[in-house]
Amino acid sequence: AKEEQNVGNVKQQLAKLFESALNATVPNEPDIEPLVAACTAKFGDYQCNNAMGLWSKIKGKQNEFKGPPAVGQAIMRNLPQSEMVESCSVAGPGFVNVVLSKNWIAKSLQKMLIDGIDTWAPRLAIKRAVVDFSSPNIAKEMHVGHLRSTIIGDTLARMLEFSHVEVLRRNHVGDWGTQFGMLIEFLYEKFPNWEDVTETAVGDLQAFYKASKQRFDSDPEFKEKAQKAVVQLQGGEEKYRRAWAQICEISRNEFNRVYQCLGVHLEEKGESFYNPYIPEVLKELTSKNLVEDSQGARVIFIEGFNIPLIVVKSDGGFNYASTDLAALWYRLNEEKAEWIIYVTDVGQQQHFDMVFRAAKRAGWLQAEGNTYPKASHVGFGLVLGEDGKRFRTRNTEVVRLVDLLDEAKSRSKTALIDRGKDIEWSEEELEQTAEAVGYGAVKYADLKNNRLTNYTFNFDQMLNDKGNTAVYLLYAHARICSIIRKSGKDVEELKNTGAIVLDHADERALGLHLLQFSEIVEEACTNLLPNVLCEYLYNLSENFTRFYSNCQVVGSAEETSRLLLCEATATVMRKCFHLLGIIPVYKI
Ligand code: ARG
Incomplete structure (x- = not known):
């Protein structure tokens, strides 16, 4: 054939x-x-x-x-x-x-069951993309905003990867800048044997940062040393490079714990990586007549903005914008990415607008519309506490992300034990399930909202087993799997020997919804809106519930077809979970 x-x-x-x-x-x-x-x-x-x-x-x-x-x-x-x-x-x-035609819908579903869900992957017009996400700052706080960026960025990367795009997952950590002089001097001062110093000795890097800042602000002699240290560091002085690397390493370990919990993979290419490229890139922009002098600084004026983009500060130093221009140049020219996606809070929108506009003027990016190479800023709103203000934990100023994730896990563990009194859990199973449910709940609660709106962080809500939550959806999926299991039938065999028939209206509606998975992923991916996929997943579970309450599966004349429909539903749900970074569970 x-x-x-x-x-x-x-x-x-x-x-x-x-x-x-x-x-x-x-x-x-x-x-x-x-x-x-x-x-x-x-x-x-x-x-x-x-x-x-x-x-x-x-x-x-x-x-x-x-x-x-x-x-x-x-x-x-x-x-x-x-x-x-x-x-x-x-x-x-x-x-x-x-x-x-319902026969055509049925045939398409059956084909997917045999050939695999990957045959439903969208095909995008590009080969390679950069997703710049998470990107916390060394020695500073990794806050809930970075958590949002990590969760949203990972999902976008997963959707693009599913759509046959090679994704460079970039952690653009803030590992460069004048604060490092102060941190390095403080490290030398506090730990004469600093080279052997480990994370545990330094303790909380944020506290370390605060203390060094205090020292910097109160002692002029220290301040002078710190300023000299910056120069030494930037000049590549070995002892300073090593101290800098040490500080970065300690931060990195902290970040990695969060990534490990969330199952997120990223490759670090921090601000420091692009530093050597800045002079050349500015030279190019200058030769294209984009850069001008203004009050001692070098700037790019951009139409429609009342402030210019500063690319060299009046003290001659580079900044966030010059780094981003160099990074964009690198990603386009060295890494040959066609779509560069930046995931940060909406507060940085103007920065990115200006950087992209400058890049368009330089001819690096297409001037308009949906042509590649393209850069997109994926902005998101604030995380709020129950009081409607910025999210904070009760007693501390800042929220340690690991603590937050730990709490989600331990709460979900308690709920699992409560709910599943008749389930025999091995300790390992319980741990794994609590993690899958707890972390999944945090992710889904974030992703289901349009990313631009602020969202309220609420453990009770996100861990509720009813309503539009990960817990509800994970249960729904597990239940479908158990229906199939308890039928005693071998679905793998049924896929080839049986046929799907969609005669009942609820069967047809479910079948059609399943078939729309591919275009939904494509929409979520091209519009950079994970909530579109969440909505699809939730509607899928509703369609399934309607089907299951109105169509008897096991023991009916249509058993084979209906079991296959269950299997197709479970398959699509699992792929949605996968794209959202949620791990499905079967015993729950
Ligand atoms: N480090 C920045 C922050 O914490 C985010 C960096 C985003 N990426 C970029 N290429 N500017 O806000």
């Missing part, structure tokens, strides 16, 4: 059909892009919305139509025969509604 080509998701396949329908309808208007969208109308599953726009294009010219509805009728008539389509109708001002 002829190998079937990768034909894309439902929307793309329909768009192909409509493309030829449009060509046949108005042969003199080539290159009209078919506008096809899923819809909730009672007349169809998808809709083609070209008629009105097309009408306004042709109404002045000679044509055979009397108005948009007639154009719609013609598009419908010209739609090529396809096993995808059950029926069509035209509504209102020319909308062409399509009802998909």
Whole structure:
């Protein structure tokens, strides 16, 4: 048999059909892009919305139509025969509604079960992307904002990776800057044998930072030493480089504990990495007439902003912006990334807007729209406490992220023991499940909101087993798996010997929703909105619940088909979990 080509998701396949329908309808208007969208109308599953726009294009010219509805009728008539389509109708001002064939939906599901869910992965137009996320600052606080960046960035990276994009996961840590002079001198002072000093001796690096800052502000002699130390460090002086590396290493260990809990992989390329590239990059920007003098500093003026982007400070030093310009240059030219994605709080939006605008003026990035190479800032809102203010724990000023994650885990452990009185847990199983549920809950609570809105951090809410939470979804998935297990049937065998039939309305609705997975991931990925995938997942579980309450599975005449539908649901749910960085559990 002829190998079937990768034909894309439902929307793309329909768009192909409509493309030829449009060509046949108005042969003199080539290159009209078919506008096809899923819809909730009672007349169809998808809709083609070209008629009105097309009408306004042709109404002045000679044509055979009397108005948009007639154009719609013609598009419908010209739609090529396809096993995808059950029926069509035209509504209102020319909308062409399509009802998909339930046999085709069933066949597509079955094919996925046999060939694997990866055959449903979107195909994006790029090969390589950088996702710059997490990116805490050495010796300073790794705060809930960095947690959000870590969670959102990881999901975006996972979605891109699933979509066949090679992702360079970059941790742009703040490991460079004038504060290091002070930190280094303080290290020398506090620990004469500093080279052997470990994390435990230094203790809390944030406290260390505070103490050194205090010393810096109160003792002019120390201050002078610290300022000299910066110069030594930047000059590459061995003893200073080593002390700097030591401090970074201590911070790194702290960060890694968080990444380990969350199962997040990142490659550190901190600000210091790009430092050597800055002079060359500024030279290029200067030769392109972008950089000017202003009050002793070197700046780039950008239209529409009332402050310029400072790229060399008046003391001659480089800054956050010069580093980001060098990093962007490096990612485009050395790493050959086509899409550079930055995940930080919305407070940094202006910074990135200005950096991107400068890069466009330099001709590094495409000036407009959806063409590559492209840079995107993925901003997110604040994490709030129950009091509606910035999130803090009760007694301390700052929130240690590891403590936060620990608490999620221990709370979920307690809940697991409470709820599953009849479950036999081995200690290891319980630990693993508590981690999967607890950390999963933290991630999902963050991801389910539109990232731009502030979200309220609330353990009780996120660990609730009802409502739109990870706990609820993990339970739903585990239950589906247990339905399949308890049937005593071998689903692997059924995949090849049985067939899916979608006769009941709730079976069909579930099947259609499953089939839309691919276009949803693509949307979440291209619009950089993880909440779109969360919403899909939650709706999937609702569709399943409706199906399961109205269609008997085990022991029914339709058992085989319905077990396969259960299996398809579990498969898609697991892929959603995977993309959201949540680990599914089976015993719960
Ligand atoms: N270190 C910065 C912060 O903590 C975030 C860095 C984001 N990435 C970048 N390329 N600027 O706010």
